[in-house]
Amino acid sequence: xxxxxxxxxxxxxxxxxxxxxxxxxxxxxxxxxxxxxxxxxxxxxxxxxxxxxxxxxxxxxxxxxxxxxxxxxxxxxxxxxxxxxxxxxxxxxxxxxxxxxxxxxxxxxxxxxxxxxxxxxxx
Amino acid sequence: xxxxxxxxxxxxxxxxxxxxxxxxxxxxxxxxxxxxxxxxxxxxxxxxxxxxxxxxxxxxxxxxxxxxxxxxxxxxxxxxxxxxxxxxxxxxxxxxxxxxxxxxxxx
Numbered sequence: 610x611x612x613x614x615x616x617x618x619x620x621x622x623x624x625x626x627x628x629x630x631x632x633x634x635x636x637x638x639x640x641x642x643x644x645x646x647x648x649x650x651x652x653x654x655x656x657x658x659x660x661x662x663x664x665x666x667x668x669x670x671x672x673x674x675x676x677x678x679x680x681x682x683x684x685x686x687x688x689x690x691x692x693x694x695x696x697x698x699x700x701x702x703x704x705x706x707x708x709x710x711x712x713x714x715x716x717x718x719x720x721x722x723x724x725x726x727x728x729x730x731x732x
Numbered sequence: 733x734x735x736x737x738x739x740x741x742x743x744x745x746x747x748x749x750x751x752x753x754x755x756x757x758x759x760x761x762x763x764x765x766x767x768x769x770x771x772x773x774x775x776x777x778x779x780x781x782x783x784x785x786x787x788x789x790x791x792x793x794x795x796x797x798x799x800x801x802x803x804x805x806x807x808x809x810x811x812x813x814x815x816x817x818x819x820x821x822x823x824x825x826x827x828x829x830x831x832x833x834x835x836x837x838x839x
Binding site (some may be wrong): 655656672673707716718724 | 767833
């Protein structure tokens with residue numbers, strides 16, 4: 610059974626960097642069938658996909674246009690986890706952040722989700 | 733605005749059939765999936781590839797696709813089905829999009 614466990618601070622100051630980590634159990638971040646994603650949810654923006662990383666003989670990353678200049682999604686194979694870095698945050702980045710696996714060779718959907726982390730951007 | 737359009741709310745009585753639509757230009761070219769989200773919880777996949785049901789999801793949940801619209805149908809709605817429902821699909825720029833969500837109220 611695949612599980613995702615999130616960690617990271619719940620409060621970030623404006624202009625600083627939001628950093629979250631998602632630890633994977635029951636699967637590998639290097640899996641050839643999964644992609645590893647960050648999604649956020651806020652009342653004003655709904656569910657918003659932010660970016661992903663995946664391994665297909667080499668590492669790939671893709672990002673949403675809305676955050677592309679500020680976001681990095683990285684994998685750490687030694688710890689079997691992946692991370693989100695969002696730079697230069699503003700109060701508009703206040704949201705619940707989820708990590709999620711997308712099964713790229715089966716359902717082609719987000720079949721496993723982390724529990725979510727509420728991150729507030731405030732002085 | 734969202735690239736995938738859903739009605740904000742749908743209301744049904746217990747035992748009736750609820751239908752939630754999702755419209756978008758990408759839908760004829762990309763699979764859609766549906767997620768159920770209850771307050772304070774992460775979304776749960778209930779339909780993938782337009783009409784496939786993951787193991788553990790009740791048979792009363794079904795999906796269909798026609799042109800630029802996909803539909804989630806919940807037959808014999810139960811009180812426990814009250815939740816927010818989101819559609820999801822890929823877009824033409826190799827990224828993912830979600831609908832704005834539909835609040836299902838069981839009267």
